[in-house]
Amino acid sequence: MRSKLFVPGSRPELFAKAAASQADALSFDLEDAVDPARKDEARSQLGRFLATPGEHGKTVVVRVNAIDTPHFQADVEAVLQPGLHILNLPKVESPDDIHQVAQLLDRLERERGRQQPVGILANIESPVGLRRATAIAAAHPRVMGLQIGFGDLLAPLGIRQRHPVALDQTRWAVRLAAAEAGIAAYDGAFVDIGDPDGYVEDARAALALGFSGKSCIHPSQVPLANQVFRPSDEELAHAVRVERAADEAAAQGVGAFVVDGKLVDGPFIVRARQVAELGRRLGLI
Incomplete structure (x- = not known):
């Protein structure tokens, strides 16, 4: 997944448009992009969209709400549809989080007769999650990648989003943790939509450390990610x-x-x- 396009789960009018984009993967979001009052509506709309696998050929990812929220299980039950490939789990802080999610997926897949297991993309976005990244990466065969959440990791600590030391050290730690488990590492979002040169510079820094791709919070970032993470x-x-x-x-x-x-x-x-x-x-x- 060179490019993973962010799509709010509460914006169904964007679903088909995103599917027609050049992004390698679609990342539907039920977490931060959805107001608490619209959680039920968003998961219902997204569940219906995923019930029929599309012909777009893209990897489909859904970021659910964190495991310690009242929305988590309802999210997973709604989106575990034929069109889902990867569950993006935010704020992972221990292997136990992964085990709990894997057990839920095991049960739901068995009950629904699903043959192809859903992967888990684990977000590393807290100090404790970063410290335990290696254990998280190796916690279960379902874990197919680690992804950095720079905003949740850096902002509460008062660290500037583009501080080079913070970015480099976080990427290095996550990349090595993923490498030890034999899985991919994916770079986080670049929030300044109006700075394409900055996005490219940020993506190249991740590429230099062996990351496989980068999040895109706007369609304009998709061709930038595709080009950076394409071998020359x-x-x-x-x-x-x-x-x-x-x-x-x-x-x-x-x-x-x-x-x-x-x-x-x-x-x-x-x-x-x-x-x-x-x-x-x-x-x-």
Whole structure:
């Protein structure tokens, strides 16, 4: 998911429009974007939309309300529909939170005869959540990624949203936690919609630390994320050359070799295969 477009769950007039966008994923929100007085209405509208899987080919994510709120279980019950792929769990602070959600999903999927399990995208957006990120990432096979919630993490602490030290250290910690569990890390939102250059700079900083994609709170940010997290033509060509050379080297019992004037061995082969696979998924190879 290079780009994940934010869609308020209380705005059904935007659902089809978002589905027609160029975003890799749609992130419907039942949490902060929905006024408490409209929670019931929003979950009902979103549940009906998800009841019939769309033909848009996008990954569908729903951010429910936090596990300690009175809205959580009703949210999950409403949106566990055929069109849902990933449940985005906000304010995760322990592996126990993940286990509780997984148990609820197990029960609902069994009762509804769902064969494909719903994944969990865990938001890291508090000091304790950040400290326990590694345990959260590895808590259950359903956890497919960690996502940073910069606003909830930084604002209550009086830390400026774009402070480079705060951003870099948070990204580093979350990226390594996700890597240890073998899952993806996704960057949080960039709230200044009128600063596309700032969005690109922010996204490139996340890309440099190995993040897989970034949230988009406005459709104008979607093409920016898609471009930043798209491997360049040069990177794709190099990856394919490494793949071919690796296959030839393996057939000859050789572990290290040179491609484009650079020494290539184990970790570089793994990365090249990852880049090539992403290129194939995006239809670039």
